[in-house]
Structures are given as C-alpha cells and as structure tokens.
Amino acid sequence: xxxxxxxxxxxxxxxxxxxxxxxxxxxxxxxxxxxxxxxxxxxxxxxxxxxxxxxxxxxxxxxxxxxxxxxxxxxxxxxxxxxxxxxxxxxxxxxxxxxxxxxxxxxxxxxxxxxxxxxxxxxxxxxxxxxxxxxxxxxxxxxxxxxxxxxxxxxxxxxxxxxxxxxxxxxxxxxxxxxxxxxxxxxxxxxxxxxxxxxxxxxxxxxxxxxxxxxxxxxxxxxxxxxxxxxxxxxxxxxxxxxxxxxxxxxxxxxxxxxxxxxxxxxxxxxxxxxxxxxxxxxxxxxxxxxxxxxxxxxxxxxxxx
Numbered sequence: 001x002x003x004x005x006x007x008x009x010x011x012x013x014x015x016x017x018x019x020x021x022x023x024x025x026x027x028x029x030x031x032x033x034x035x036x037x038x039x040x041x042x043x044x045x046x047x048x049x050x051x052x053x054x055x056x057x058x059x060x061x062x063x064x065x066x067x068x069x070x071x072x073x074x075x076x077x078x079x080x081x082x083x084x085x086x087x088x089x090x091x092x093x094x095x096x097x098x099x100x101x102x103x104x105x106x107x108x109x110x111x112x113x114x115x116x117x118x119x120x121x122x123x124x125x126x127x128x129x130x131x132x133x134x135x136x137x138x139x140x141x142x143x144x145x146x147x148x149x150x151x152x153x154x155x156x157x158x159x160x161x162x163x164x165x166x167x168x169x170x171x172x173x174x175x176x177x178x179x180x181x182x183x184x185x186x187x188x189x190x191x192x193x194x195x196x197x198x199x200x201x202x203x204x205x206x207x208x209x210x211x212x213x214x215x216x217x218x219x220x221x222x223x224x225x226x227x228x229x230x231x232x233x234x235x236x237x238x239x240x241x242x243x244x245x246x247x248x249x250x251x252x253x254x255x256x257x258x259x260x261x262x263x264x265x266x267x268x269x270x271x272x273x274x275x276x277x278x279x280x281x282x283x284x285x286x287x288x289x290x291x292x293x294x295x296x297x298x299x300x301x302x303x304x305x306x
Contacts, residue, residue, distance in 0.1 A: 100146070243269070
C-alpha cells in the first residue's frame with residue numbers, strides 16, 4: 001500500500017459497494033461510469049489488491065473489498081459528521097479547488113487572480129491546469145473551468161464573469177509600411193494573422209446582408225495560439241485579431257495600434273466560470289466564482305482609467 005489513497009477514492013469504492021455496481025454508483029455521485037471506474041482502479045492500485053470483482057452484469061466486493069468496506073463505513077460516516085460540524089461552526093471557505101483555464105488567459109492573469117483570492121480566503125488551496133481543451137468536468141477532477149466562449153455548454157452551470165473586448169491590431173511599423181485599414185474589407189490587401197476557429201472575425205456582410213469571407217490576397221498565417229499571433233503582430237508581421245486581456249498592455253505603450261472598431265461582431269465572447277450544478281453548493285466554489293466577478297470588474301476599471 002502507498003500513500004496516494006484519497007478520500008475521494010474511498011468514497012467511490014464505498015458507493016460502488018452500497019449501490020451494487022459502477023453505473024449505479026455513478027448516478028448517485030453525479031459522475032460518469034468511466035470516472036468512477038478510474039477512481040476505483042486507482043484505489044486498487046494504491047492498496048495493491050482487487051477490491052471489486054467486475055463482470056458485465058455485476059460488480060461485487062472481493063473478500064478484501066468486503067473487509068475494507070466493513071471497517072471503512074464507520075470511519076467515512078464519522079469523517080462526514082466531523083466535516084459537517086466544522087462547516088456549521090466556521091463558514092469560511094476552505095479545502096482544495098481544482099481549476100482549468102485557457103492557456104492565453106491563464107498565462108496573462110491567473111497568477112494575479114489566484115494570489116488575490118488566496119489573500120482573501122487563505123484556507124483554500126488551488127490546483128490549476130492550463131488547457132485550451134474544454135474538459136468534461138464529470139470525467140475529470142476539476143471543480144471550476146474558466147472559459148472564454150460565445151455560449152457555455154448547456155449541461156453545466158455557468159456564471160458570466162464579464163465581456164471580452166476584441167480588436168484588430170498591428171505594430172506602428174507595419175501600418176507605416178503597409179497603410180492602415182479603415183474597414184474590415186480593407187484587410188483583404190493586408191497580411192492577416194488568423195486564430196483558427198474565429199472565422200467570423202475575418203468576414204464581412206455584403207450589400208445583400210450575406211456574410212462573405214475575406215479573400216486574402218496576401219499571405220496569411222493561421223494558428224491556434226493567441227500568443228503566437230500577438231508575437232507576430234508585435235514584430236510587424238501583420239494584423240491580428242486579439243482579445244483585450246492580451247492587447248491592453250501593448251495598446252497602452254503604443255507597441256500595438258488598433259486599426260478600427262470591430263463593428264460587425266462587437267462583444268461576442270464572454271468570460272465564464274463553469275461548474276457542475278452540484279458543485280455550486282460547495283462554499284469554496286461559490287466564493288471563487290463570486291470573487292472572479294469582483295476581480296474582473298476591478299481589472300476592467302483599471303484598464304479604462306489608465
């Protein structure tokens with residue numbers, strides 16, 4: 001046996017025994033069967049013994065599993081009661097929160113956000129993972145996903161933290177050498193730095209109201225990294241469509257200049273805190289989401305006043 005056994009793994013095991021199967025336990029825990037199976041396998045590896053005998057029709061405890069469950073039941077019950085009593089006497093959020101956040105936003109702001117939150121809630125520890133993949137919260141161990149999107153997935157609870165401004169930016173040298181576009185149609189004659197998946201930013205409406213893609217007459221660069229686009233724009237290689245959380249520092253210093261207002265798709269993306277419905281009852285989750293709202297508004301006000 002090693003020291004990697006967690007309370008979550010033990011709870012998964014106990015639920016499988018009580019409910020008589022992995023699928024049944026998954027329903028009561030609001031998890032996917034694969035997540036329950038994964039946690040159970042990890043526990044068995046940590047214990048060094050098979051605890052549940054699995055078949056296509058049944059999941060039953062082995063002799064070792066039955067012995068563990070018999071001794072574990074009272075311990076889990078006592079622990080649950082202790083935690084409930086602690087929560088009733090101290091309402092301050094505590095425990096560990098696991099977050100996932102997009103790479104660009106996380107690199108730009110997550111350090112400051114986490115530091116500010118933990119200064120306010122010192123009993124909460126944070127585990128953060130940066131990824132542009134929208135993780136399935138039921139299959140992973142994430143409590144909160146911070147995501148920038150038009151519409152959050154409907155199967156989750158989503159709190160809109162704020163709106164993300166976007167704009168077309170290039171370096172002063174690029175505009176000096178190539179001219180400054182006055183409208184989105186003018187981008188057809190420019191080197192464009194395109195983020196894969198934001199196609200509407202590189203199109204316009206013709207006189208008949210039909211959306212028409214830009215016909216790139218010059219070489220364009222397409223990449224799924226905002227940082228690569230930002231770096232290319234700063235080095236004078238073209239016009240990039242960038243979010244405010246990346247362009248603001250360079251707009252203030254004059255390293256990037258905005259070409260024109262995004263008049264066609266204004267404010268189409270938002271910053272969301274996404275959680276499972278049942279996670280909203282967790283005081284630490286609720287505190288973090290609420291804190292994000294206040295923190296983001298402070299960030300926006302600071303940008304507007306400077």
